[in-house]
Amino acid sequence: MKICVLMKQVPDKDSSIKISMDNLSIDESIVSFTTNESDAYALEEALQIKEKTNGEVVICTFGKDSAIQVVKDGLAKGADRAIFINNKDKENLDVLSIGKIISKKLIDEKFDLILSGLQSDDDGNSQLGLIISELLNTSHGSLVMGTEINGNESIKVKRELENGWFQWSKLDLPASLSIQSGINTPRYASLKGIMAMKKKTIDKFTIDELGCSEINSKVNLEQIYIPQKSKTTDYIDGSPTEIAEKLVDIFKNEIKVLG
Numbered sequence: 001m002k003i004c005v006l007m008k009q010v011p012d013k014d015s016s017i018k019i020s021m022d023n024l025s026i027d028e029s030i031v032s033f034t035t036n037e038s039d040a041y042a043l044e045e046a047l048q049i050k051e052k053t054n055g056e057v058v059i060c061t062f063g064k065d066s067a068i069q070v071v072k073d074g075l076a077k078g079a080d081r082a083i084f085i086n087n088k089d090k091e092n093l094d095v096l097s098i099g100k101i102i103s104k105k106l107i108d109e110k111f112d113l114i115l116s117g118l119q120s121d122d123d124g125n126s127q128l129g130l131i132i133s134e135l136l137n138t139s140h141g142s143l144v145m146g147t148e149i150n151g152n153e154s155i156k157v158k159r160e161l162e163n164g165w166f167q168w169s170k171l172d173l174p175a176s177l178s179i180q181s182g183i184n185t186p187r188y189a190s191l192k193g194i195m196a197m198k199k200k201t202i203d204k205f206t207i208d209e210l211g212c213s214e215i216n217s218k219v220n221l222e223q224i225y226i227p228q229k230s231k232t233t234d235y236i237d238g239s240p241t242e243i244a245e246k247l248v249d250i251f252k253n254e255i256k257v258l259g
Contacts, residue, residue, distance in 0.1 A: 001055035001152070003046045004106060006116035006128065007039040007074055009067035013121065023223045025091075035070045038117025042179040044186040045147060046115050047078045053149055056080050058109070062102055064088050068202070076189035076197040083109075084204045094219040095123070099131035101212045105205065107136060113155070114176040118143060129178035139171040142178040 011017065011026070012034045018027040046057045059074040059082040061067050071082040083105060087093065093101075106114065114136070119126040126142075133140035145166065146158030152173065159167045160180055189197075207213055236246050251258040 001049065001053040001112045001149070002110070003049060003055055003057050003113045003115065004109065004111040005039070005043045005046045005057060005059050005074070005079065006102065006114065006132070007043060007059055007061050007070050008036040008117070008120050009033050009061070009063050009070045010036045010121045019224050019226065023225060024221055025224065033066060033069070035073060036117050036120050036122075038119060038179060038181045039070075040117075040186045041181050041183050042115040042117050042177075043074055043077065043079065044184045045144075045179055046113070047187070048184065049113070049147065049149060050078075055112075058083060058111070060102060060106065061085070062087055062098055071202055072197055073189065075200045075202075076193045077187055078193060079200075081201040082203070084202055085210065086204065086206050090207060090217075092217060092219075092221045093215075094217045095125040095127045096131060097215050097217050099128055099135055100215055101207060101210060102128075103132055103135040104210045104212055106132070110174075112152070112173050112175075114138070114174070115179055116176070118178045118180050126178070129176050133176035136174070136176070138174040138176050140176045140178075141169060141171055143180050144177045145180050145183050147177070 010033065012032045015031045018030055019025075020027050043057075043059070049055065050057050057079040059071055059079045061071050061082065062085045063070070065086065065088060068084060071084055075082055085101060085105065114129070114132055116129040116132070130140055130142065141157040141159060143160040144157045145160050148156040150156060150170070154170055154172050155175055156168055156170050157177060159169055161167055207215070236243050238246070248258065
């Protein structure tokens with residue numbers, strides 16, 4: 001079985017975050033980076049499936065030069081090879097654009113399974129696995145808390161529902177799975193694994209080399225800021241009709257929750 005794991009580099013949760021002077025990014029000089037938490041669980045699940053099926057695990061990472069460390073960590077834990085797509089030339093891409101770029105490379109690989117973390121610790125879109133599934137025309141399972149391989153044709157997944165309920169679903173292969181944190185216990189890289197990592201293949205690509213230079217984000221980043229804690233109370237008086245009109249105006253023009 002051929003398995004791909006999408007892994008992302010994110011700021012460490014314990015890092016001190018400082019916003020850059022342009023208010024469009026964070027100051028990366030004082031931030032330490034790590035592997036996205038749920039992606040680590042996705043890798044472990046892929047490695048366990050590999051051990052049961054004598055398969056192959058390939059890491060795919062989309063990020064800046066520093067994100068190569070995420071790839072190396074994954075290879076040291078047992079992945080067989082890696083695909084690294086460098087995005088140093090395009091900043092602030094939306095998740096759909098990222099999905100299109102990654103899919104451009106994955107479509108040639110013909111993976112049986114594509115595993116990704118449920119969400120990233122920085123953007124938290126929770127959409128990449130589903131977008132990949134749509135672009136590659138595969139089945140999809142989200143909030144996955146367990147897997148059972150049924151030969152080479154299908155896979156059973158345990159999905160987390162509301163109020164502590166779970167549901168087992170059967171998916172045809174190929175499939176894209178969004179893995180929930182806590183599905184397993186991620187392993188540490190062994191000394192043997194770290195030494196073996198140095199001999200494993202990392203195929204590197206740029207966005208232009210994949211023919212994706214024309215892909216542009218549909219979302220614009222205007223400002224990053226730390227929310228200010230404040231409380232105000234506004235009193236609205238008048239007739240019920242006047243109060244309703246004032247509320248609609250506030251929702252539209254001040255809070256902007258109505259179109």
